[in-house]
Amino acid sequence: MADAKVIPFGEDRPRGSGDRSARRRTGRRRSTDTGGATGAGGAGSVGPGGPEPGEPPLSAVPDGSGDGSGGAAGPPEAPPQGHGPEGWERRLAHGLAFLRRRVTGEYEVDEFGYDADLTEHVLMSALRPVYEKYFRVEVRGIENIPDEGGALVVCNHSGTLPLDGLMLQVAVHDNHPAGRNLRLLAADLVFMLPVVNELARKAGHTLACAEDAERLLERGEVVGVMPEGFKGIGKPFSERYKLQRFGRGGFVSTALRAGAPIVPCSIVGAEEIYPMVGNARTVARLLGLPYFPITPTFPWLGPLGAVPLPTKWTIQFGEPIPTDGYAPEAVEDPMLMFNLTDQVRETIQHTLYKLLVERRSVFF
Numbered sequence: 261m262a263d264a265k266v267i268p269f270g271e272d273r274p275r276g277s278g279d280r281s282a283r284r285r286t287g288r289r290r291s292t293d294t295g296g297a298t299g300a301g302g303a304g305s306v307g308p309g310g311p312e313p314g315e316p317p318l319s320a321v322p323d324g325s326g327d328g329s330g331g332a333a334g335p336p337e338a339p340p341q342g343h344g345p346e347g348w349e350r351r352l353a354h355g356l357a358f359l360r361r362r363v364t365g366e367y368e369v370d371e372f373g374y375d376a377d378l379t380e381h382v383l384m385s386a387l388r389p390v391y392e393k394y395f396r397v398e399v400r401g402i403e404n405i406p407d408e409g410g411a412l413v414v415c416n417h418s419g420t421l422p423l424d425g426l427m428l429q430v431a432v433h434d435n436h437p438a439g440r441n442l443r444l445l446a447a448d449l450v451f452m453l454p455v456v457n458e459l460a461r462k463a464g465h466t467l468a469c470a471e472d473a474e475r476l477l478e479r480g481e482v483v484g485v486m487p488e489g490f491k492g493i494g495k496p497f498s499e500r501y502k503l504q505r506f507g508r509g510g511f512v513s514t515a516l517r518a519g520a521p522i523v524p525c526s527i528v529g530a531e532e533i534y535p536m537v538g539n540a541r542t543v544a545r546l547l548g549l550p551y552f553p554i555t556p557t558f559p560w561l562g563p564l565g566a567v568p569l570p571t572k573w574t575i576q577f578g579e580p581i582p583t584d585g586y587a588p589e590a591v592e593d594p595m596l597m598f599n600l601t602d603q604v605r606e607t608i609q610h611t612l613y614k615l616l617v618e619r620r621s622v623f624f
Contacts, residue, residue, distance in 0.1 A: 373461035417492030529573030
């Protein structure tokens with residue numbers, strides 16, 4: 261099996277994702293208009309009648325948006341929507357084209373292990389039904405994430421399991437008009453777990469350290485961070501929607517060094533998916549975990565108790581806080597770090613309270 265091509269870190273990574281996002285949204289609207297449900301599979305468009313005999317599917321042909329070597333192309337277009345024999349033929353052709361790229365190595369990964377092809381056609385397709393049908397996520401203020409250049413999205417963290425980070429990634433991927441991708445900073449525990457480690461890397465996640473975050477921002481990526489960490493997702497249900505400590509403001513200094521705007525983000529709905537009423541600390545220590553949750557359904561119902569409750573989510577992105585107007589030595593000012601950290605935290609907390617007042621029901 262051929263090896264995947266690696267993008268040199270100093271070069272710009274081809275995007276083409278704005279057209280991809282628009283095509284996917286347009287396809288979904290067409291499906292809705294005809295009374296059909298949105299498909300979540302991984303097939304792509306090869307034209308109304310499919311490829312000519314003896315010709316490869318269009319989605320498998322490099323479009324020149326790669327690294328200029330004539331090998332790997334940029335991120336392929338999203339799977340098409342449609343029903344009936346022709347729709348299934350297109351989906352099958354696109355799926356075969358995807359398998360061909362995996363076998364021949366005609367796909368790209370960056371220095372952090374991000375695999376845009378796998379993320380687009382497998383990971384996003386697997387998460388999208390949960391995002392759209394189960395949690396029914398409503399997104400507001402997505403235009404506050406800039407169309408280009410680096411940006412740091414700072415968000416509250418909750419839910420016992422970090423599903424909020426995955427839903428946030430789908431929200432940016434599917435709704436941003438420029439088709440941007442969110443690169444999440446994850447705790448070291450994520451990269452110690454088998455299987456999860458590989459999937460996290462391929463989805464664009466990287467270790468939550470200042471060096472990696474700064475490199476991504478300077479490269480022009482949208483980076484997501486949840487400063488509460490385990491204190492946020494592991495807090496008891498009685499403290500829901502009460503932000504925990506944001507640390508020492510490391511994310512602020514990272515944004516200042518890169519000159520990237522900070523976009524506060526508030527998520528409502530994740531707190532109730534696993535109401536944590538207890539913490540088995542002894543079990544957590546034996547397993548090497550930061551906490552071991554006890555909920556009304558887990559561990560009493562076994563694997564069934566691990567199914568999250570189908571709450572209704574709202575994700576709101578606030579107005580960006582610019583950081584490019586500060587002098588380079590501003591990162592050494594502890595009072596500035598404290599003030600900016602407190603500003604971001606208070607903005608998120610105030611928005612959470614506002615969304616909770618507007619919410620009619622946890623589930624509707």
